[in-house]
Amino acid sequence: MASHHRIHISCSSLRGFISFLISASLVICVAVPSYATEVNGTYATTYFHESSTSTLVCCLPSSEKLLIDYAMRKHGFPLDSVIYGSTIVPNIGSQEPCKQMELNLGSILSLRTLRRQLIGQGSHRQLASSIVFDIQANGPDQLRVHSCELVLIQRLQSGVFADPFELQHLVRRGVFVDVGVFGDTNLELPSAHSGQSVIEVHVSIDWDSILARQKRELEIAVELPLHARYPPIGEDSHATVEIVLSDSIICCKRGSIDDKECSWFGGAEATTSDVVQWRVPCGNEVHSVYVSTITALSASLSALVIVYASLYASKSK
Amino acid sequence: MCPYITHQVDNIRNPNETTDETNEVAMDLLKGDPRNKNREQADAQTEIKDLKLTNWLKEKALDEEKDKQKMPSINSLIAMTSMSMCFLMGSSALVRLFLILYGQWQDTHMEVRYTDIDYIVFSDAASLMASNSSPFGRTTYRYSPLLAFLLIPNSFLHPLWGKFIFSVADLLVGYLLYSILKMRAVPERLCLYSVVAWLFNPFTFTIGTRGNCEPIVCAMILWIIMCLMNGNLKQAAFWYGLVVHFRIYPIIYSLSIVLTLDAHNFRANQKPLLHSWSYDNKPNISEKSPTRETISLWNAYRNLVTDRCVRIRQMITKERIIFGLFSCTVFCFWTGLFYYLYGWEFLNEALLYHLTRTDPRHNFSIYFYDIYLRHEHGFSLVERLLSFLPQLMVQPFLVFSFAGDLPFCLFLQTVAFVAFNKVITAQYFVWFFCLLPLILPWTTMKLRWTGLLCICLWVAAQIHWLMWGYLLEFKGMNVFIELWLASIFFLAANTWVMVVIMKHHKFLPLFVDSKSTAEKKID
Numbered sequence: 001m002a003s004h005h006r007i008h009i010s011c012s013s014l015r016g017f018i019s020f021l022i023s024a025s026l027v028i029c030v031a032v033p034s035y036a037t038e039v040n041g042t043y044a045t046t047y048f049h050e051s052s053t054s055t056l057v058c059c060l061p062s063s064e065k066l067l068i069d070y071a072m073r074k075h076g077f078p079l080d081s082v083i084y085g086s087t088i089v090p091n092i093g094s095q096e097p098c099k100q101m102e103l104n105l106g107s108i109l110s111l112r113t114l115r116r117q118l119i120g121q122g123s124h125r126q127l128a129s130s131i132v133f134d135i136q137a138n139g140p141d142q143l144r145v146h147s148c149e150l151v152l153i154q155r156l157q158s159g160v161f162a163d164p165f166e167l168q169h170l171v172r173r174g175v176f177v178d179v180g181v182f183g184d185t186n187l188e189l190p191s192a193h194s195g196q197s198v199i200e201v202h203v204s205i206d207w208d209s210i211l212a213r214q215k216r217e218l219e220i221a222v223e224l225p226l227h228a229r230y231p232p233i234g235e236d237s238h239a240t241v242e243i244v245l246s247d248s249i250i251c252c253k254r255g256s257i258d259d260k261e262c263s264w265f266g267g268a269e270a271t272t273s274d275v276v277q278w279r280v281p282c283g284n285e286v287h288s289v290y291v292s293t294i295t296a297l298s299a300s301l302s303a304l305v306i307v308y309a310s311l312y313a314s315k316s317k
Numbered sequence: 318m319c320p321y322i323t324h325q326v327d328n329i330r331n332p333n334e335t336t337d338e339t340n341e342v343a344m345d346l347l348k349g350d351p352r353n354k355n356r357e358q359a360d361a362q363t364e365i366k367d368l369k370l371t372n373w374l375k376e377k378a379l380d381e382e383k384d385k386q387k388m389p390s391i392n393s394l395i396a397m398t399s400m401s402m403c404f405l406m407g408s409s410a411l412v413r414l415f416l417i418l419y420g421q422w423q424d425t426h427m428e429v430r431y432t433d434i435d436y437i438v439f440s441d442a443a444s445l446m447a448s449n450s451s452p453f454g455r456t457t458y459r460y461s462p463l464l465a466f467l468l469i470p471n472s473f474l475h476p477l478w479g480k481f482i483f484s485v486a487d488l489l490v491g492y493l494l495y496s497i498l499k500m501r502a503v504p505e506r507l508c509l510y511s512v513v514a515w516l517f518n519p520f521t522f523t524i525g526t527r528g529n530c531e532p533i534v535c536a537m538i539l540w541i542i543m544c545l546m547n548g549n550l551k552q553a554a555f556w557y558g559l560v561v562h563f564r565i566y567p568i569i570y571s572l573s574i575v576l577t578l579d580a581h582n583f584r585a586n587q588k589p590l591l592h593s594w595s596y597d598n599k600p601n602i603s604e605k606s607p608t609r610e611t612i613s614l615w616n617a618y619r620n621l622v623t624d625r626c627v628r629i630r631q632m633i634t635k636e637r638i639i640f641g642l643f644s645c646t647v648f649c650f651w652t653g654l655f656y657y658l659y660g661w662e663f664l665n666e667a668l669l670y671h672l673t674r675t676d677p678r679h680n681f682s683i684y685f686y687d688i689y690l691r692h693e694h695g696f697s698l699v700e701r702l703l704s705f706l707p708q709l710m711v712q713p714f715l716v717f718s719f720a721g722d723l724p725f726c727l728f729l730q731t732v733a734f735v736a737f738n739k740v741i742t743a744q745y746f747v748w749f750f751c752l753l754p755l756i757l758p759w760t761t762m763k764l765r766w767t768g769l770l771c772i773c774l775w776v777a778a779q780i781h782w783l784m785w786g787y788l789l790e791f792k793g794m795n796v797f798i799e800l801w802l803a804s805i806f807f808l809a810a811n812t813w814v815m816v817v818i819m820k821h822h823k824f825l826p827l828f829v830d831s832k833s834t835a836e837k838k839i840d
Contacts, residue, residue, distance in 0.1 A: 122791040165437065187457065190677050192693045230677055233690055237795040281795035288690045291801065295687045296703065298805045299737060302812040303707035306733060307714045313819040314718035 043117035046245060046274045055106075060251060060260040066180040067151060067249065067262060068200050083155060083183045083196045103146055103252055103261065108139040109218065111248060111265040116276050118243070123228040123280065127154070131248050133218040133265070140211045148205045148252035149177055150220050151262065155198045158184065159191045159241035159280065160226050162199050167225070177202040190230035199224065205250075233283040245274040401509055402495060406488060409516040413484040416526035417477060432480075435744075436528025439479060443468035453662045459670050461563050462655050462663065464530055479528060486532035487525040491516040493539040494754045497724075500546055502593035503758045511754035524747050531744055534564045535751035542724065542755075545577070546827070548588040554640045558647025565671050566748065569712060569734050570727055571644075576720035577827060578636045590829035594758050674740055679786055679800055681741035681779075683808050686801035688739070708737040721826035724755035729815060736811040762821035771814045778803075778810035 064070040071077045115130040129152060135143070156162065167179040183197030203222055210218055231239035251262040420431035442452035442465040452458055452465035468479040491512050498508045515521055525532045537560040544553035557574070560567045655663045675696075677689035684704065696704075711733045719726040731749040735741055762768050782803040788794045 122789075122793040124791070165441075185456070188676065188678070190689070190692055230689060230692075232693060238793075279793070281789060281793060281797065283686065283690050283797055285690065287686075287798065291690055292687050294805070295683050295801075298683055298808060299704075299707040302808055303710045303737070305812050306711050306815055309816040309819050310714050310718040310729075313822070313824070 042276060042278070043115070044245075044274050044276045045116075046114045055264045058262055060262055062253070062257050062259050065178045065202075066200050067251075068153070068182055068198065069180060079182055083198045103142055103254075105250055105252065105261070105263040108136050108142060109133045109250065109265065110136070112217075114245070114248065116243070116246070118276050118278055119223070125226055125228075125278070127224045127226050127243060127276070129222045129224070129246060131220050131222070133250075135216040135218055137216070139216070140207075143207050143252075144211065146207075146252040146254055148207070148250055149260070150203045150205055150222070151249040151251055152201045152203065152222055152224075152246050153198060153249065154201070154224065154246040155244055156183075156196060156226070157241055157243070158194045158196050159229055159231050159239070160243065160278065161185065161187065161194070161197060161229060162224065162226055163187060167199070167201075170225075177204050187227075190232075192232045194229055202251075228278060228280040231280050231282040233285045233288075235284065235286070237281060237284070238279040239282040241278045241280055243276040243278060401505070402512075405509060405512060405516055406491060409491065409522070410484075410488055412517075413487065413522055413526050416522065417480050417484060420480070420526060421477065431527060433527040433529050435530075436479060439464060439468050439528070439530065440471045440476065443479075444472045447472045451659050451662060453659060453666050459666045460530070461651070461667055462659065463563060463651070464533075467533075480526060483525040483528065483530060483532050486536045487521065488516075489536045490521075490532055490539060490751050493536060493543060494751075497539065497543055497546065497755060498594075498758060500543075501591055501758075502595070504594070507594075507758045511757040514754045514757060515751060518750055520743070520746055521750055524744055529744050529747075531747040534560060534567070535747060537563070538567060538570075538727075539751065541574075542727075545574070545723070546589070546591060550578075550636055550640055551643055554643035555647050557640075558644035559651065561644070562648050562651040565668065566731075566734065569730050571641075572713070573716045573720045573723060573726045573730065575632075575637050575640065576716065577723045578634065578640060579828070579830070591827060592825045592829055594825075676740045679789060679797075681743075681782060681804060681807055682739055683801070683804045684739050685804065686797055689797075704739070708734065711737065719824070721828075722759075722822075722824050723827045724752060725759070725822055725824070728752040728756050729819070732811060732815055736808055736815075756818070756822065759823045759825055760818065760821050761823060762817065767817065767821070771817055774810050775814055778807040782807050 058067070058071070060067060060070055068079075068082055071082070072079060110133065112132045112134050113130075114132075117128045119126040119128050131150065131152075161184070162181050164179075164181040164185055167176070167181065170176050171179055179202065180200045181197060182200070184195035185197060186194055201222060201224065203220060205218070205220065226243075228241065231241070248265045249262050250265065251260040253260040423429075423431040438455060438458050439460070442455040442458040442460075445454050446452045446462065446465045447469045452462050458465070467482060470478040494515055495508055495512050498511060503511070521532075537556055541553045541556045541560070544550075544556065553574075557567070557570075652664075652668070655667070675684075675688050675692075677685065677692045679685050712730060715729045715733060716726060719729060728749055731752060735745045735748060738745070762771075782800065785796050785800040785803050788796050789800055
């Protein structure tokens with residue numbers, strides 16, 4: 001009798017399990033195609049005029065690795081002005097040239113375009129930046145004898161963050177020369193409890209291979225891994241996080257122990273078309289009441305079932 | 318007994334024939350003098366029952382004799398079984414070694430790393446500690462400094478040192494499981510099957526080889542059980558205080574361990590008597606099936622409380638006081654030491670964070686979406702307490718119902734604790750996987766089909782959740798509601814599996830109640 005009862009339970013449980021599988025499959029087939037992923041605003045191209053300027057930022061000593069870090073310590077620039085300022089130049093630079101520096105980058109290079117695209121889907125993406133400089137006629141001879149780096153400074157809103165440890169891993173793999181993340185680097189908190197941050201990435205420029213192509217153009221591609229935080233809840237299915245225009249700085253030095261002279265390249269103020277948009281799924285405040293209720297009921301029901309089963313088993317033992 | 322029947326019993330050769338002959342004799346008796354018919358009928362029935370019992374015992378003896386002739390000698394048997402356990406340990410060690418080396422290759426050559434992010438956190442904290450800095454300088458390091466100390470050789474010896482330590486702990490768990498089961502006289506084959514459930518469980522061998530520290534916690538908990546089984550109370554208390562400092566969740570075991578240390582069962586410095594596994598122990602399924610009775614929840618609760626109230630008065634014993642005080646002292650010592658060294662940062666990150674942790678990001682817990690929807694406004698004190706209510710309700714009932722069968726009680730407590738937690742990650746499953754082999758020899762559940770159904774349902778519920786989680790996190794689809802419903806389904810699956818396990822478990826206290834044994838002897 002007991003074995004029949006056990007078989008009955010097993011059969012009915014098996015039927016229930018199979019029913020669940022079928023209904024879950026139907027839900028998946030019906031539900032998944034009706035959700036659309038976001039596709040707009042994930043790329044932006046900024047064209048700079050021929051009259052775009054370069055501005056001397058500072059002379060970075062050879063012992064210093066990061067511009068922002070040096071500016072905050074040496075010149076006392078507050079981090080907030082770097083993070084929240086519209087442009088980086090007045091906030092990190094002292095505009096002092098390096099001694100014995102003969103290179104005038106402004107007369108050799110001019111920024112032509114900055115293309116940015118958000119690659120990937122979901123909450124973990126790459127911000128791919130392609131920066132193109134024009135090299136003037138007198139440029140190659142001077143550039144060959146200098147070692148230079150592109151310094152990309154990207155400000156991030158609270159809805160997006162970069163993982164400093166992930167970036168350090170890329171440094172160890174040789175993708176970047178150096179990297180720094182300043183501001184709110186908390187990886188766990190949602191956007192409502194987080195602040196903005198700024199990333200400074202140093203990428204080496206190999207003049208020999210660039211100039212060997214005989215094109216008077218310097219194109220550098222940088223891919224930054226970024227992660228979305230949970231946005232504030234809203235009425236829409238997705239919240240939009242904007243990634244503003246980054247700042248491009250070229251730092252060059254002649255010898256390995258020399259100081260680096262850093263010049264900022266830019267043009268007009270960033271416009272709305274220069275913003276890359278990242279749409280992140282967010283919770284709906286309409287769900288709040290019934291999610292709380294059903295969660296509490298489910299937990300209570302499960303607890304009661306376990307309590308009853310334990311009393312039942314305790315009595316039968 | 319009738320001499321004729323006695324003679325027949327003594328000359329039994331063929332059990333089948335004996336049964337027929339017995340029935341014939343019984344019929345003959347029943348056809349006897351009608352004046353003595355009733356008395357003879359009663360006697361005949363009694364004698365039939367006696368004969369049947371005797372026949373059954375003789376059949377069993379014959380079967381055992383045949384089995385013995387088939388079985389090899391004891392020495393060769395021991396050699397074979399030792400080889401089997403050695404083979405299991407050796408092969409599982411090779412699997413782990415392969416995975417560690419493969420993980421190193423994947424980390425170097427592929428974008429997606431095999432190593433868990435936690436291992437990198439541990440290693441960074443260890444290198445900070447090696448350079449005389451606080452391990453809490455590493456963001457998201459939320460463990461005892463003991464763990465960072467263990468991994469200091471990562472900095473100067475090899476980065477894989479920690480993974481080897483965790484994998485060795487993993488193997489140690491397998492060995493401790495085997496030892497505990499042998500102490501309870503579980504047959505060798507059953508021991509090996511149970512240990513295989515840990516050593517070759519994909520969850521467990523990937524956890525250690527990816528660099529997660531849970532195997533160390535599991536080994537400590539099993540060692541505590543073993544110390545209790547050997548009567549080493551102070552040693553058990555020491556390790557319990559240490560494991561609670563290391564990882565807070567074992568605090569839920571405190572009441573069940575204390576209840577197990579009954580004065581009749583356990584005396585300090587004396588090896589307690591253990592209930593052994595036995596072939597003749599029939600399962601709980603009998604003619605008096607509990608399903609026929611109507612269980613009144615209120616009556617059962619009242620009886621349980623009454624019974625337990627009486628026992629509470631008898632709870633204060635020397636062994637319990639020793640265990641409680643000693644484990645508290647050990648916990649306070651380690652906590653105090655690291656507070657002295659690292660200050661509030663240690664307390665906040667290693668202890669208080671875990672007590673108040675709520676994570677709005679998606680995880681297996683049913684609470685994640687509720688927490689996310691209300692994270693901007695926060696929760697009131699009443700709401701926080703209400704959300705703890707299921708946990709607070711379930712744990713005492715499990716403890717008071719099953720504390721005697723300590724491994725089973727700890728297993729159920731852990732499953733319930735994980736299921737009702739505010740945050741559930743996959744590594745938490747290891748907490749009850751290490752206790753599962755200790756209850757397998759006492760389950761009447763067959764792999765086909767109930768066992769397979771439990772496994773499939775639990776795994777399917779996880780895969781279902783992972784599918785929605787993937788769509789949310791890696792495809793950017795707004796599937797919060799679906800993911801939350803999947804969490805509820807996962808809770809339902811956990812609940813159902815717990816109920817089925819409880820239903821099929823042969824309750825057997827860990828320790829023999831010496832008082833009732835003495836009373837039986839007197840009788």
